[in-house]
Amino acid sequence: MQIQPVLAALRRHRLATLLIVMEIALACAVLCNACFLIANRLQQTRLQSGVDETSLAELTLTGFDPSQATDLNARVLDGLRTIPGIQSVSVINAVPFGQHAGTAGIKLSRDTPDSAGVVDFYVGGPGSFEALGLHVVSGRAPQATDMSAVADFLPKSAPVLVSRALAAHLWPDADPLGKVIWCADRPYRVTGVVDHLARPAGGQGGPETREWSVFVPALPGENLAGVYLLRAAPDQLNRVLRDARARIAKIAPEVVVDSLGSQTLPQLRDRYFRDDRAMAGMLLGVIVALLLVTALGIVGLTSFWVAQRRKQIGVRRALGATRGDILGYFQTENFLIVSFGIGLGMLLAFGINLLLMTQYELPRLPLLYLPIGALVLWGLGQLSVLAPALRAAAVPPVVATRSV
Amino acid sequence: MFTYYLDLALRSLKRNKALTALMVLAIAVGIGASMTTLTVMHLLSGDPMPGRSATLFYPQVDPTDSPKPDSQPRDVMDYRSAVDLWSAHRADRQALIASTELKLRAPGVNLPPQMARVLTTTSDFFPMFSVPLRYGTAWTPADDEQRSRVAVISSDLNNRLFGGANSVGRTVRLKDSDVRIIGVLAPWRPSPQFYDVAGGRFSEGKTASFYAKPEEVFMPFSTAQDVAGSEFNVFTCWGSVEAMKHLQTAPCAWVALWVQLDDAAKVAGYRRFVADYAAQQKALGRFVHGDNTRMMDLMQWLDFNHVVPSDVRLQVVLAFAFLLICLCNTVGLLLAKFLRRSGEIGVRRALGASRGAVFAQCLVEAGTIGLLGGLGGWLLTLLGLWLVRRQPVEYADLAHLDAGMFLATFALAVLAALLAGLVPALRASRVTPGLQLKTL
Structure with missing residues (x-):
């Protein structure tokens, strides 16, 4: 197929060609960026919490006085332990995807003015570390002797475990074991590193801070009460949580069960990423609508061109062009137009990406998206040009002999 | 004169129903998306204590x-x-x-x-x-x-x-x-x-x-x-x-x-x-x-405090990019439509219609498409807001179309269609009567 005559014909329809090129370019730019945003959101929803989510549930009780806390802990731990199917119940201050509780700034030495970042402290009573199912990669898991009473939201001092991500942030080149982190004027010595531990309510300061968490073993008491971690086999979890809530009504009728904070971890996770999934769904809707509109535009304009050139097509057919030649002509034309559009669209895609990068926590658009976007648009162009082009190919040569 | 142009526009729209439907649909979808997101933005970024x-x-x-x-x-x-x-x-x-x-x-x-x-x-x-x-x-x-x-x-x-x-x-x-x-x-x-x-x-x-x-x-x-x-x-x-x-x-x-x-x-x-x-x-x-x-x-x-959620702002930007694409589409289709009638326009010009008259006639047709698109856009906006209300977000119950945004829907639709019709109408008004009459 010769390109020269196609280009010559397009030059006669400069404005209409330009419009389709613009439309394709915009579609290409939006398509690439929207796909990238979707991938980004879905990537976030795959966050590894580091805990055995499918076996865990959180039960949150509120509306009790600190003076009743120790008594309440005892009643709840005793009362829930006998629920059939429950593997363990322990006291904790927060769980991944739940309400955050121990968010605080840390420093690397007592007197430095420089903050080392804002992290989340998980404060867990006996059994909670094992129940979470955290995986220790170096150092050791907490032991019974590590636990002391919680002063306000943390023990006065304790051996702690940090996530690998936090260790890499605080001590990029050194072994974290034995290092000390300071929260206000209190030291916490690192005795272990866990491979993953997502903070409860996301990071402050971007996706890379999502796992800046510290696990502090502590003894339940006045300042550590009300949030309980239940562990059961995944298929029993919902029933165990239901039974637990029913039992709370009997053993502690005076407290209020916080419904939002009393769910299984899969439920909490689902809720946590709801916005991201909704946004991804909306973006997908935009992409579909966009491709549809673009396709219809191509169909409309090509149909018009076919109608306009009926006579020329007839002449070409009479002069010996086959149906395939006519079909090929319109397909080549479409391919050229879409290619111009894609060329322009790639530049535009990077422009929009730069704009989004300044406004949102987004990395640079990976180059991989461009060929994929191009392939999609080429395919779309060829598909939408097919019907009008077939109609053009069906024009009989006899048209050439008719006037008007 | 305006009513005559309107009559012409309606006749012309009826002549090629598929093309008309395509243009109206493109505007309606673009407007629906933009107005849904814009309404949410408007509700969230408004002054909670107007005048105070x-x-x-x-x-x-x-x-x-x-x-x-x-x-x-x-x-x-x-x-x-x-x-x-x-x-x-x-x-x-x-x-x-x-x-x-x-x-x-x-x-x-x-x-x-x-x-x-x-x-x-x-x-x-x-x-x-x-x-x-x-x-x-x-x-x-x-x-x-x-x-x-x-x-x-x-x-x-x-x-x-x-x-x-x-x-x-x-x-x-x-x-x-x-x-x-x-x-x-x-x-x-x-x-x-x-x-x-x-x-x-x-x-x-x-x-x-x-x-x-x-x-x-x-x-x-x-x-x-x-x-x-x-x-x-x-x-x-x-x-x-x-x-x-x-x-x-x-x-x-x-x-x-x-x-x-x-x-x-x-x-x-x-x-x-x-x-x-x-x-x-x-x-x-x-x-x-x-x-x-x-x-x-x-x-x-x-x-x-950047009170408007960043997702909402992103949605507005996306929706307007989408509207722009829909408009490109409409410009192309209007161009096709007007130039297809070159012969008819040539006759009108030969019979004494000024360029301005042809231009005005084309714009009335574009505006009519805009109005129809606005109607569709309004329905789609209602659908969009209904979808927003079903979202589990705190502001879901606020998502309603007020009188101002209702009018804005039609204003935006007509404006968009007129803008889209501008270049095609200009092209149509430049049709040389002699050349067209010869080919008839």
Whole structure:
């Protein structure tokens, strides 16, 4: 197929060609960026919490006085332990995807003015570390002797475990074991590193801070009460949580069960990423609508061109062009137009990406998206040009002999 | 002439129904998407106190011992600074704001205890923010002074506890204290819940919670110190952890102050007053940063906190990019349509129609398409808003099309179609009559 005559014909329809090129370019730019945003959101929803989510549930009780806390802990731990199917119940201050509780700034030495970042402290009573199912990669898991009473939201001092991500942030080149982190004027010595531990309510300061968490073993008491971690086999979890809530009504009728904070971890996770999934769904809707509109535009304009050139097509057919030649002509034309559009669209895609990068926590658009976007648009162009082009190919040569 | 053009336009649109439907659909979808997102944006970025917002101010001081001199004041204040500024009564009206959650039981009502969101404030809150009352009254400055055990409850809570009846005079138990209901609010839904806004810059654009419903119980700030003890929602703490036992003296930020200042002189005066207060506190040794004060007005404060969720802004941008694509599409199709009629236009020009007349005729046709697209866009906007209302976000119940946005839908549709029709109409009006007549 010769390109020269196609280009010559397009030059006669400069404005209409330009419009389709613009439309394709915009579609290409939006398509690439929207796909990238979707991938980004879905990537976030795959966050590894580091805990055995499918076996865990959180039960949150509120509306009790600190003076009743120790008594309440005892009643709840005793009362829930006998629920059939429950593997363990322990006291904790927060769980991944739940309400955050121990968010605080840390420093690397007592007197430095420089903050080392804002992290989340998980404060867990006996059994909670094992129940979470955290995986220790170096150092050791907490032991019974590590636990002391919680002063306000943390023990006065304790051996702690940090996530690998936090260790890499605080001590990029050194072994974290034995290092000390300071929260206000209190030291916490690192005795272990866990491979993953997502903070409860996301990071402050971007996706890379999502796992800046510290696990502090502590003894339940006045300042550590009300949030309980239940562990059961995944298929029993919902029933165990239901039974637990029913039992709370009997053993502690005076407290209020916080419904939002009393769910299984899969439920909490689902809720946590709801916005991201909704946004991804909306973006997908935009992409579909966009491709549809673009396709219809191509169909409309090509149909018009076919109608306009009926006579020329007839002449070409009479002069010996086959149906395939006519079909090929319109397909080549479409391919050229879409290619111009894609060329322009790639530049535009990077422009929009730069704009989004300044406004949102987004990395640079990976180059991989461009060929994929191009392939999609080429395919779309060829598909939408097919019907009008077939109609053009069906024009009989006899048209050439008719006037008007 | 206009009606004639309209008649021509309708005839022309009827001639090629598929093409017309395509153009109307493209505009309708583009408008529907844009107007849905724009309506949500409009509802979320609006002025929650129209006409009053410029007189409402949010003073801030810096009680922290942060060694960095360039740090911003904390979003809310410590107890002592806020109460000092409030009790000076230098503004036309002033309200302290702190929130908490307390266990609530209603004697004689057969409901399990529940946690109620409680706003603790001072008596000026109600007149200052024009809070509507359904039954009873708000409390008075004397109640603030005497730490009266009184409360005003929201319309929602009143419906839930008392079936919507006049509950003034009844008692509810908050934590361990009985308080008497003296007022019930009429339904009140400020967007955002502006008096509580703080910390927006730390929330990574996830600010939908600023659009939650107002609290369920309102009680005097002074009374709440007795009733809630130290159980308030704290914004942040600094300094020694030991000192945090008693919130009233702790190095913690948890009390906000709103003031109403009716003219520029008072605003300048109040700024000076806050600056003087901070300088005096520094002289007393309580503040490290005596000059780190700030006072924004309501809209500035909302802007500073980026109250509109970043997802909502992204959706608007996307929707308009989409509308642009739909418009490109429409321009192309209109061009095709008008130039297809070159012969007809040639005849009209030969018979004496001016270029302007042809141009006007084409634009009327484009405008008609816009109007039809607007109608479709309006229906799609209603559908879009219905979808937004089904989303589990705090502002879902706010998503309704008001009269202004309804008109804007049609205005935008017609404007978009006219813009799209501009170039094709110009092209059509340039058709040379002679050339076209020859080919006929």
